[in-house]
Amino acid sequence: MMSLTDLIRSAVKESIKGLYGDIAEPLDIQITPTKPEFEGDYTVVFFPLIKVLKRRPDELGTQLGNKLLELYPASFSKFNVIKGFLNLSFSDSLLSDFLRENFINGSFGTQPSNGKTVMVEYASPNTNKPIHLGHLRNIFLGWSMAEILEANGFKVIKSSIINDRGIHICKSMIAWQMFANGATPESTHTKGDHFVGNYYVRFNDVYQEQIAALVAEGMDKKQAERDAPIMKEAQEMLVKWEQGDEEVRSLWATMNGWVYKGFDETFKRIGIGFDKVYYESDTYLLGKDYVKEGLEKNILFKKEDGSVWIDLNDVKLDEKLLLRGDGTSVYITQDIGLAVQKFEEYSLEKSIYVIGDEQLHHMKVLKEICRKLGFGFADAIYHLSYGMVELTTGKMKSREGTVVDADDIVEEMVQTAAAHTAELGKVEGTTEEDLKALYETLGLGAMKFYLLRVDPKKRMLFDPKESIDFHGFTGPFVQYTYARIKSILRKAAVSAETISFSKSDSLLPLERQLMLLLETYPNVLADSAREVNASLVANYAFSLAQLFNSFYAEHSVLKAENNEKQQLRLALSLFTANVLKSALKMLGINAPERM
RNA sequence: GGCCCCGUAGCUCAGUGGAUAGAGCAACAGCCUUCUAAGCUGUGGGUCGAACGUUCGAGUCGUUCCGGGGUCACCA
Numbered sequence: 134m135m136s137l138t139d140l141i142r143s144a145v146k147e148s149i150k151g152l153y154g155d156i157a158e159p160l161d162i163q164i165t166p167t168k169p170e171f172e173g174d175y176t177v178v179f180f181p182l183i184k185v186l187k188r189r190p191d192e193l194g195t196q197l198g199n200k201l202l203e204l205y206p207a208s209f210s211k212f213n214v215i216k217g218f219l220n221l222s223f224s225d226s227l228l229s230d231f232l233r234e235n236f237i238n239g240s241f242g243t244q245p246s247n248g249k250t251v252m253v254e255y256a257s258p259n260t261n262k263p264i265h266l267g268h269l270r271n272i273f274l275g276w277s278m279a280e281i282l283e284a285n286g287f288k289v290i291k292s293s294i295i296n297d298r299g300i301h302i303c304k305s306m307i308a309w310q311m312f313a314n315g316a317t318p319e320s321t322h323t324k325g326d327h328f329v330g331n332y333y334v335r336f337n338d339v340y341q342e343q344i345a346a347l348v349a350e351g352m353d354k355k356q357a358e359r360d361a362p363i364m365k366e367a368q369e370m371l372v373k374w375e376q377g378d379e380e381v382r383s384l385w386a387t388m389n390g391w392v393y394k395g396f397d398e399t400f401k402r403i404g405i406g407f408d409k410v411y412y413e414s415d416t417y418l419l420g421k422d423y424v425k426e427g428l429e430k431n432i433l434f435k436k437e438d439g440s441v442w443i444d445l446n447d448v449k450l451d452e453k454l455l456l457r458g459d460g461t462s463v464y465i466t467q468d469i470g471l472a473v474q475k476f477e478e479y480s481l482e483k484s485i486y487v488i489g490d491e492q493l494h495h496m497k498v499l500k501e502i503c504r505k506l507g508f509g510f511a512d513a514i515y516h517l518s519y520g521m522v523e524l525t526t527g528k529m530k531s532r533e534g535t536v537v538d539a540d541d542i543v544e545e546m547v548q549t550a551a552a553h554t555a556e557l558g559k560v561e562g563t564t565e566e567d568l569k570a571l572y573e574t575l576g577l578g579a580m581k582f583y584l585l586r587v588d589p590k591k592r593m594l595f596d597p598k599e600s601i602d603f604h605g606f607t608g609p610f611v612q613y614t615y616a617r618i619k620s621i622l623r624k625a626a627v628s629a630e631t632i633s634f635s636k637s638d639s640l641l642p643l644e645r646q647l648m649l650l651l652e653t654y655p656n657v658l659a660d661s662a663r664e665v666n667a668s669l670v671a672n673y674a675f676s677l678a679q680l681f682n683s684f685y686a687e688h689s690v691l692k693a694e695n696n697e698k699q700q701l702r703l704a705l706s707l708f709t710a711n712v713l714k715s716a717l718k719m720l721g722i723n724a725p726e727r728m
Numbered sequence: 729g730g731c732c733c734c735g736u737a738g739c740u741c742a743g744u745g746g747a748u749a750g751a752g753c754a755a756c757a758g759c760c761u762u763c764u765a766a767g768c769u770g771u772g773g774g775u776c777g778a779a780c781g782u783u784c785g786a787g788u789c790g791u792u793c794c795g796g797g798g799u800c801a802c803c804a
Contacts, residue, residue: 168747178746180784217784218747259804299804413804440802449731450800457802464804493732494799520733521797559764575766587741590733592797594740599753603766606741606752613766621763664744672742672751679751686759686768706763728766 137231137652138164140208141175141221148200153186166649172213173220174649180217194219225640228648229701235651236708237629242655242715247286250479253279253517255487256293256400256407260392261301262330264399266537266595267489267522267529270584274519275487276405276721277585277667284719285662290479294411294471297389303370305329306384307363308336318391324540326395329388339363399540403577404721411471419470421462424455427506445501453498468499469506476510483513485665490518490590517665520592522584537595547576549601550609560727571725575609578722582608585720586671606675608722611713614678615724618710621690625703632707634700643684647705650677654712658719667720674716681709 135143141164161181167173179197183190194214201221202209210224235241255275258264264272279289309332318328340363347357358364373381400406424441427433433443438458445453455466475484486496496516504511522529529536551572554560560568583600587593603609640648654673661669690706693699714724 163746165746171747176747180746184784216747296804301804438802451730454802459802461802463802489798490733491798497732518733553766557764557766559766591741592734596740596753599740602753604753605766607766609766610752613764617764617767624763660744668742675751676742682767683769685763686765689763691763727764 136656137223137649138175138656141177144201144205144208145177145197148197148204149182151204152196152200167220171215171218171220172222174223174645175221177219177221178217179219183217190214190217223645223649225638225645228640228645229634231652232648232701232704232708233634236632236704236711239711240715241651241708241711242658243284244286244659246288248288249286249482250288250290251282251483251485252290252292252409252475252479252481253282253485253487254292254294255279256405257296257488258293258396259296259301260326260329260389261305261333263324263326263395264539265529266539266542269403269539269542269580270519270522270589270593271487271489272403272405273581273584273721274517274589274667277581277670277719278485278487278517278662278665280719280721281658281662281667281670284658284715287482287662290409290481291407292409292411292475293407294413294416295393296413298374298385298414298417300367300371301333302385302389303367303374304336304340305333306381306388307367307370308332308339309388310384311339311363318394324395324398325391325393326399327538327540328395329392336363336367399543402573403539403543404723413467416471416474417467418462419474420466420468421456421470423469423473423506424462424466427455430507432505432507443502443505445498445505448501450494450498450501453502455502465495465499465502469502472499472503472510472514473508476508476513481510481513483515484510485515485517487517487519490520490592492516493518515665517589519589522593522595525594525596543576543580546580546601547572550575550579550603553603554728563727571728574723574725575603575612575728578608578612578717579603580608581720581722582611582671585667586675588668589666608717608720609728611674611678611717612722612725613728614681615710615713615717616726616728617685618681618706618713619726621706622703622710625691627703629707632700632703634697634704641688643680643687644701644705647680647684647709650680651708651712654716657716661719670716670719674713674720677709677713677716681706681713 142162145162145164163178165176165178167176177197179190179194182193182197186193191214194217198212198214198219198221201212208224208227209221211222213220253275256268256272258268275291279291283289309329312335313332318325321328323331340361343361343363344354344357347360348354352360370381374385424433427443428435428441433441433455435441436458439460440454440458441456442452442454445451453465454463455469456462472484475481488496493516496514496518500511500514500516503514524535524537526535551568554568554572554575560571563571579601583595584593586606654677657669657673661667684705688702690699690702693702717724
């Protein structure tokens with residue numbers, strides 16, 4: 134179905150044609166919602182026409198308005214003209230037809246399959262430490278974008294690449310060997326990722342002590358960093374790992390297993406998952422073949438020491454190393470290989486990487502290298518970059534212990550939800566099990582909404598006080614609005630199919646506003662997919678909830694003036710509930726039936 | 729230093745060339761015998777970092793400057 138703004142656009146074109154004939158140059162006519170202080174639903178900004186047609190604004194506007202009413206009497210009821218603005222009002226019948234056709238449709242706004250596949254790579258944790266707040270922004274963004282793209286007709290492959298090899302995991306392993314005495318997550322009742330993370334911290338503590346000791350003996354700091362015994366051991370272990378040493382590989386597999394078990398618990402609790410998981414231990418050798426090919430084609434060049442480079446100066450990106458002198462690969466080498474693998478395996482329309490903005494440069498380089506190597510998919514690589522999450526106390530630094538742990542913050546949010554719910558005492562008679570689920574729904578809803586409501590590309594401030602607030606621009610506010618509507622619908626005790634209303638003249642302002650806002654939902658979904666920006670959906674969900682609450686306070690549904698009104702308002706309420714539920718789903722948030 | 733991002737109310741953020749720049753929080757004043765007050769209504773609060781330019785029209789586009797951040801690894 135055509136959106137209302139598209140309807141106006143085409144109607145305006147027809148009207149201009151009818152009035153003035155064909156106009157040579159294509160006009161870009163802007164259509165915006167009418168400001169509340171003026172009468173009307175949408176405003177046609179026709180300033181550009183004044184110049185082209187050389188007419189007085191009021192004359193032109195009036196002629197245009199009259200023509201629109203003449204040609205589309207069923208759609209428009211009235212208009213007014215102020216300067217270059219033509220404020221149009223839709224007829225009540227058009228709006229109620231719209232309501233009637235869509236209020237029952239739970240998937241309003243979503244598109245049928247378009248046959249295209251998109252991959253969203255997100256989360257991509259390291260296996261040496263637990264997930265923290267910054268990862269949560271990444272994870273919620275990735276999940277949300279996957280939902281939004283799916284709603285826009287794409288088949289979405291949710292993927293993750295787990296950074297499971299390298300010096301970082303060797304550090305945890307060394308520390309475990311030295312200090313654990315065979316302890317395991319089970320024996321210490323510790324979540325696996327935290328368990329391993331603790332040894333990573335332990336490694337760094339010892340490492341710092343050793344450096345300090347060496348420096349105290351008069352060694353240069355840089356030298357000390359290289360010579361610290363524990364670091365040497367970690368490096369030796371990495372070499373053994375690469376040689377496939379059985380003992381090292383076995384310990385590596387065991388410790389990573391602990392981490393995965395911990396991650397899985399967290400992922401399950403926050404309600405996210407993946408279709409395809411890549412492991413760096415499988416992919417780190419990928420990409421070398423393409424480098425060799427590029428070398429043969431003279432796209433790349435070799436330096437005297439045998440290292441292979443690409444010259445990106447033409448796009449202001451300097452030179453980039455692709456293979457070390459000893460033939461081993463660097464990070465971007467495997468990125469190239471994995472990128473190819475993704476496109477080959479899934480014939481992707483687009484490959485989205487949810488990665489922090491500190492890697493903007495890296496991703497630009499990756500894309501450019503792919504382009505230079507002649508990969509057709511280069512332009513389909515999209516970096517969804519997001520800003521760092523900062524704390525009111527400053528940046529999160531693992532070394533300084535200022536990292537907000539994901540499991541901790543989620544638990545805190547859920548506890549807050551529980552306390553708040555108990556305080557309000559509105560859900561008495563609910564089973565223990567349902568209550569528990571509700572607390573999770575609310576706590577996670579608050580958390581996810583808080584991290585998704587801000588434009589992803591901007592860095593954001595995490596204010597603990599604000600984040601656990603369940604009032605105002607928050608997830609629970611939207612959830613509450615949904616629960617309120619469901620309460621009305623339960624009390625009305627009608628099934629959706631039986632709701633019907635026929636003539637509905639005299640729509641009240643708030644009823645019109647709700648219909649108009651509901652009508653824009655498909656556009657919001659499309660925009661957020663096109664712009665790869667989930668915050669548009671969060672903002673929309675809030676606006677809709679806000680507007681419904683105003684409507685709710687002003688007009689009664691169950692005690693409406695007459696039966697016709699009641700039916701219309703029931704439809705309007707159900708429609709709003711459907712869209713709120715859908716919008717929340719796009720953010721990975723559940724909608725509670727009561728709260 | 730080169731390149732990139734950001735700068736809007738006390739704070740956190742919307743605002744995708746259009747009318748007198750909007751929300752939430754915080755502050756203050758109201759609203760529950762009426763569908764869930766996790767709500768609603770109202771008040772106060774702004775030289776949109778600065779200047780110049782383009783335009784009928786600039787928070788939005790351009791240039792320069794100021795302030796904040798990121799990045800420019802044979803790290804991942």
